[in-house]
Amino acid sequence: NAGVTQTPKFRVLKTGQSMTLLCAQDMNHEYMYWYRQDPGMGLRLIHYSVGEGTTAKGEVPDGYNVSRLKKQNFLLGLESAAPSQTSVYFCASDPQGSHNQPQHFGDGTRLSIL
Amino acid sequence: GQQVMQIPQYQHVQEGEDFTTYCNSSTTLSNIQWYKQRPGGHPVFLIQLVKSGEVKKQKRLTFQFGEAKKNSSLHITATQTTDVGTYFCAGRNTDKLIFGTGTRLQVFP
Numbered sequence A: 001n002a003g004v005t006q007t008p009k010f011r012v013l014k015t016g017q018s019m020t021l022l023c024a025q026d027m028n029h030e031y032m033y034w035y036r037q038d039p040g041m042g043l044r045l046i047h048y049s050v051g052e053g054t055t056a057k058g059e060v061p062d063g064y065n066v067s068r069l070k071k072q073n074f075l076l077g078l079e080s081a082a083p084s085q086t087s088v089y090f091c092a093s094d095p096q097g098s099h100n101q102p103q104h105f106g107d108g109t110r111l112s113i114l
Numbered sequence B: 001g002q003q004v005m006q007i008p009q010y011q012h013v014q015e016g017e018d019f020t021t022y023c024n025s026s027t028t029l030s031n032i033q034w035y036k037q038r039p040g041g042h043p044v045f046l047i048q049l050v051k052s053g054e055v056k057k058q059k060r061l062t063f064q065f066g067e068a069k070k071n072s073s074l075h076i077t078a079t080q081t082t083d084v085g086t087y088f089c090a091g092r093n094t095d096k097l098i099f100g101t102g103t104r105l106q107v108f109p
Helices: none
Strands: A004-007 A010-013 A021-026 A029-037 A043-049 A065-067 A075-078 A087-094 A109-113 B004-007 B010-014 B018-023 B032-035 B045-049 B055-058 B060-066 B073-077 B086-092 B096-099 B101-107
Touching: A010 B045, A021 A029, A029 A075, A029 A109, A043 A065, A043 B096, A075 A087, A075 B101, A087 B086, B004 B096, B010 B018, B018 B086, B032 B073, B045 B060, B055 B073, B073 B086
Parallel strands: A010 A109, B010 B101
Antiparallel strands: A004 A021, A021 A075, A029 A043, A029 A087, A065 A075, A087 A109, B004 B018, B018 B073, B032 B045, B032 B086, B055 B060, B060 B073, B086 B096, B086 B101
């Protein structure tokens, strides 16, 4: 049981390049989330999904797109990377956005935009 | 929008000293969760508080939820080097969590 798996773990991009971050969970969780973490700013929600085929904007959605074609996968896309998107990206999931369930996090993707 | 602030941002203590981090929300919370993130790691769930005035303990860690359900605290008694990391509170807002800014704890042996 791997939990939440993120790929890649590290990536360096040039400004303007595109890429997709992959998140997979094997816990049959309904809800999935993408956060970015920057020094002194905690975890900020980018986008989230309440189930297969659904997505919703979080606190800082601009410059990112997401897709949830399969329940176990949540993809985060950067269409045209900018240096301001240099960050550590975490994916998380929980069973049903329930009030009594913790979120399970992946190990993170460290992304640098030059 | 809802904001969750934590103080202090950083805390350096000598091993054996106590440590407290405070979490304050701009709105009433249905519950609050606490997470710990070790350096280079990912956030790991510690505990959840639901009831007004609730106090929970995990060994040397004591968690408290305010009477108005707008603030919370985490107190660590007699810190150890294994307590090093960043502690986040997170308040529930409908179907998503709003994370606090975190308190980074450094413990010197």
